[in-house]
Amino acid sequence: MTPRPGPERLLGLLGLGRRSGAVLLGVDRVRAGLQAGTVRCLVVASDLSPRARDKVVRLARARRVPLLAGPSADQMGARLGTPAVMVVGVLDQALTRGLLGSAPAASLTED
Secondary structure: OOOOOOHHHHHHHHHHHHHHOOEEEOHHHHHHHHHHOOOOEEEEOOOOOHHHHHHHHHHHHHOOOOEEEOOOHHHHHHHHOOOOOOEEEEOOHHHHHHHHHHOOEOOOOOO
C-alpha cells in the first residue's frame, strides 16, 4: 500500500460518515453494496486479510471503485466504535470527494 498522509483526517471523515449513515462497515456489507452499485469508494485496512482481498477488492476493481489506504483494522474499528474493521464502503459522493482529497489511492497487489 502507499503511505497514508493524515490518517486522523481520514478517520475523522469516516466517523462523520458513520454518524450520518453514509458508510458500510465490514466485508459482507461492503460486498453487498458493491454488488448493488451503491458504494462510491472503499477504505481498506493496512492489514487487509486475504479473505477480504478476495471478496471485496477484486469486485471493487472490476466495478472501478476507488480504493483508499487506511490505517489498521483495529485503529479503524476503535475510531468507528466497533471491533476491527477491514474495509469501509462509502455511499455518499460528497464524502467520497473529501476522502479522495485526503488520502492516496491504495496500491494493492493481486495475490
